[in-house]
Amino acid sequence: MYASNSASQWGSPTAPRKALLIHGLISCSSSWEGVAQLLVAEGFFVVAPNLLGHAWRRGTDYRVSTLAEDLRPYFFNDTSYDVVVGSSLGGTVALSLLQFLPKTKKVTVILLDPPLEREETVEMDQSWVLDAVANGKTTEELVDEFGWSRRDCVIATLGVSMCDRTTVEGIFSHNRPWSFSGLFKNIPPHVKVTVLAADPEAGAICLSEHVPCNIERLNVRVLPGIGHAIQLERPEAIMDAIQLPRAKL
DSSP states (O other), rough: OOSSSSSEEESSSSSSEEEEEOTTTTGGGGGGGGHHHHHHHTTEEEEEEOOSOOOTOOOOOOOOOHHHHHHHHGGGGGGSSSEEEETTHHHHHHHHHGGGGGGOOOOEEEESSOOOBGGGEEEEEEEEEEHHTOOOOOHHHHHHOOOOOHHHHHHHHHHHHHHOOOHHHHHTTTTOOOGGGGGGOOTEEEEEEEEEEOOGTTTTTSSSGGOOOOOOOEEEEOOTTOOOHHHHHHHHHHHHHOOOOOOOO
């Protein structure tokens, strides 16, 4: 893996398939380590950018549309991806990127428990995230609370430490009203979108009623017993959604 202030990369740039992974709020590109390794094993070159305001990247405009615009260099010269995955806030950013996806190939877009409609709870959400930044948990505390691997907990604490109060306040204040379900109306013909939602009883942020019905090339799957951090708790669900070609017998 190569890491910088802007992105992490896994695998060979000459691999036959490419994936773009977009992390969530108070996280970082390295949070995709486990999923990226699975993708590399399936022949992917993986790129995971750090969003504005994360991994020491500073900005002044934190609208979701601006976060998406900041990622346009990853599509320079019509660079295309077979798979785009966005986690939480990264899912709403991925939705905003649909218009930028080159039409040269079919693309699978996977959104992990994206916060689509949060206007009624936005103040509570902001308070929770600000507390997480101000009182960041240690690796050991995360291991005890969630049962994630030590690697993932180390990366999670790192992501929080590289994000500050200004970013969090900007994300929430610059995106009012917090409503992004309408972006599903813009799914291009060459794009298929799958929403993997967490279990409402396990802390889901994306509720199935927030995802529009009767939209072509849009599927929704709720993961029973799985919490918001789907890429850490159920990475195989992401791989299943990609629908990799089966090996010939």
